[in-house]
Amino acid sequence: MLQQYEKLKSALSSAKKIVFFTGAGISAESGIPTFRGKDGIWNKMKPDELANFNAFLRNPQIVWDWYQYRKKIVHQASPNHAHLTISEFQNYFDEVLVVTQNVDGFHSRAGSEIVYELHGNIEKNYCIDCGKRFDFENLEIEGKVPKCGCGGLIRPDIVWFGELLPEDAYSLSELAAETCDILFVIGTSALVFPAANIPYIAKKHGKFLVEVNIEKTELSSIVDLSLFGKAGEILPQILQRVKEEKSYGKN
Ligand code: BV8
Ligand code: ZN
Numbered sequence: 001m002l003q004q005y006e007k008l009k010s011a012l013s014s015a016k017k018i019v020f021f022t023g024a025g026i027s028a029e030s031g032i033p034t035f036r037g038k039d040g041i042w043n044k045m046k047p048d049e050l051a052n053f054n055a056f057l058r059n060p061q062i063v064w065d066w067y068q069y070r071k072k073i074v075h076q077a078s079p080n081h082a083h084l085t086i087s088e089f090q091n092y093f094d095e096v097l098v099v100t101q102n103v104d105g106f107h108s109r110a111g112s113e114i115v116y117e118l119h120g121n122i123e124k125n126y127c128i129d130c131g132k133r134f135d136f137e138n139l140e141i142e143g144k145v146p147k148c149g150c151g152g153l154i155r156p157d158i159v160w161f162g163e164l165l166p167e168d169a170y171s172l173s174e175l176a177a178e179t180c181d182i183l184f185v186i187g188t189s190a191l192v193f194p195a196a197n198i199p200y201i202a203k204k205h206g207k208f209l210v211e212v213n214i215e216k217t218e219l220s221s222i223v224d225l226s227l228f229g230k231a232g233e234i235l236p237q238i239l240q241r242v243k244e245e246k247s248y249g250k251n
């Protein structure tokens with residue numbers, strides 16, 4: 001890791017704005033299953049049977065139950081060293097932004113102040129008829145799919161396949177990728193678009209790209225540096241060196 005760090009060191013020493021683009025891999029060490037890994041979610045069930053609007057209309061109870069099951073896992077888990085380290089980066093750089101594909105809310109829970117959730121948040125819901133929001137509310141009604149006062153079904157505020165990403169979150173994420181100094185890509189297979197455009201936009205704008213993953217991905221050929229290993233181990237090592245540099249620079 002040391003010789004690779006040298007490349008990153010100079011980028012970090014002059015960096016003012018850092019963006020972390022994260023995927024399911026960053027929450028794996030919290031016990032949240034990823035999607036495409038060996039015990040990934042999509043190995044057991046088909047995304048088009050669960051993570052799309054027609055599936056919800058066909059089987060609202062099955063889809064609703066699946067998200068309640070995943071929400072329970074999130075509630076029993078907590079942010080790990082990787083999320084906490086990203087939050088601590090805020091003490092050492094002028095601007096630190098997180099662009100996440102995850103819906104677990106762990107970055108905010110870890111203390112990151114600017115988090116763009118491209119695929120929604122598992123704690124948020126809305127009525128499919130009138131759009132009324134039901135965020136952070138306990139909607140458990142003997143496990144039935146909850147209904148809005150208007151009679152409409154309530155669905156998770158999660159971006160399903162074939163659905164548009166939240167416009168503001170996506171455009172702010174594009175701007176972040178265009179204007180940052182370093183973009184860290186953490187724990188994502190970078191296969192799902194348009195979210196996976198973010199690293200390519202940063203690359204196109206000549207930003208320094210660092211990938212942290214346990215294995216090679218689609219992005220490995222375009223990043224400036226690939227650090228192979230667990231995010232919860234690598235990110236604290238990087239921050240440790242930043243602290244040493246900054247304190248060295250101080251005296
Ligand atoms: C849209 C919400 C259009 C559900 C999700 C063909 C080509 C290109 C695109 C398409 C295509 N066919 C269809 C499309 C579009 C489609 C898409 O991209 N499909 C892909 C699969 C080909 N995209 C869409 O449908 C998007 N919408 O395009 O709308 C449109 C246009 C006009 C008008 C209307 C609509 C919507 C996409 C959002 C889908 N929703 N999830 C839910 O979460 O329940 S996608 C799902 O994948 C998750 O959100 C997840 O965030 C996302 C990406 O997965 P990753 O986060 O990368 O997770 P993964 O398991 O894949 O990888 C984990 C990585 O971590 C691995 O690399 C692993 O090695 C690493 N790792 C593991 N442990 C660790 C680690 N790394 C470090 N440390 C560790 N400890
Ligand atoms: Zn309604």
